[in-house]
Amino acid sequence: MRALVVYESMYGNTHAVAVSIAAGLGASYEVTLVPVTRATPELMAAADLLIAGGPTHMHGMSTAASRRMAAEAAAKEGSGLAMDPDADSPGIRGWLSQAGAGHGLAAAFDTRIGGAPLLTGRASRGIARLLTARGYHLLTAPASFLVSKEGTLLEGEDARARAWGALIGEDARSASAMA
Ligand SMILES: Cc1cc2nc3c(=O)[nH]c(=O)nc-3n(C[C@H](O)[C@H](O)[C@H](O)COP(=O)(O)O)c2cc1C
Numbered sequence: 001m002r003a004l005v006v007y008e009s010m011y012g013n014t015h016a017v018a019v020s021i022a023a024g025l026g027a028s029y030e031v032t033l034v035p036v037t038r039a040t041p042e043l044m045a046a047a048d049l050l051i052a053g054g055p056t057h058m059h060g061m062s063t064a065a066s067r068r069m070a071a072e073a074a075a076k077e078g079s080g081l082a083m084d085p086d087a088d089s090p091g092i093r094g095w096l097s098q099a100g101a102g103h104g105l106a107a108a109f110d111t112r113i114g115g116a117p118l119l120t121g122r123a124s125r126g127i128a129r130l131l132t133a134r135g136y137h138l139l140t141a142p143a144s145f146l147v148s149k150e151g152t153l154l155e156g157e158d159a160r161a162r163a164w165g166a167l168i169g170e171d172a173r174s175a176s177a178m179a
Contacts (some may be wrong), residue, residue, distance in 0.1 A: 001173065002126040003029035004047035005146040008054035008092045009084040009134035010070040013111045013153050017145045017161045018053060022110065024165025025051070028173050035086035042082065049105045049172045050136060051165070052127050054092035056144075059121025061093040081151065087140075092123070096130040105172050106136035107143070108163070114146035114154055139172055 003025050007018035015035070022033040030041060044050065057066035069072075069164075074081035089095070108127035112120045124142030132138060143164055145157045 001029050001048045002046055002114065003031045003049040003051065003169070003172075003174065004039070005031060005033045005051045006036055006053075006092070007087055007094070008036050008095075009031075009068060009178050010055060010062075010087045011047075011074065011081055011151055012084045013145075013151070014053055014055050014149050015086075016153060017109065017111055018051075018156065020158045020161035021051060021053075021165035024162040024167075025049075025169040027154075028147065028165055028169035031090055031118065035084075036089045036092060037086055039095055041100060044099065044102065046162065047104070048176065049107075049168075050131070051107050051109065052060060052092055052096070052131060053109035053111075054123050056110050056121055058121040061123045061126040062091045063093070067091060072075075077109050092127055093130065095135060096127070098133060102134040102136040104136065105139045105175060106131045106169055107124060109143045109161075110147065111145050111147055111153070117144065129133050 005022045007014050009015035025031050045062045108124040110123035127141045164169045
């Protein structure tokens with residue numbers, strides 16, 4: 001069974017979370033981990049399970065404007081922010097909007113600032129909506145992994161992402177066995 005983990009990341013947090021989710025999934029699936037720029041229709045078609053995640057920008061999924069803002073913030077002298085190698089992308093929204101009809105099971109995640117989702121927003125709700133619109137069946141509620149206001153992953157979030165990946169793998173295997 002194959003799982004595809006697709007991430008969008010400007011500063012590396014969502015990338016790091018995706019790596020941990022993929023590690024957790026590895027117990028029950030053969031996992032491919034790619035940024036949105038390399039999430040080809042062939043990889044999607046070959047996957048029994050799709051996990052997609054991105055950063056929360058302006059309370060939801062990123063846009064071209066919010067990605068530009070993120071890049072400008074990183075370019076400022078002394079920002080301390082480093083761009084992810086695959087930051088330049090159409091974003092999860094652009095990728096899923098272009099993607100063909102999907103099949104099988106899926107789950108959505110995001111990174112966002114710690115706090116009540118009502119205040120911070122969360123990209124994973126929009127990602128989950130797009131996955132459903134493409135024909136995927138959501139295996140579980142969207143998940144958020146939290147960063148500090150300074151933009152670093154909170155302690156324990158890597159481990160939580162790994163555990164979430166492992167649980168999704170087990171649930172997806174059980175769901176497939178019953179289908
Ligand atoms: C332009 C911009 C807008 C953001 N808007 C929000 C927001 O509305 N809510 C929130 O919780 N975090 C917001 N953040 C913080 C990011 O969600 C957070 O830093 C995330 O971990 C970044 O992921 P990345 O390192 O993979 O790019 C914003 C960050 C940027 C750069």
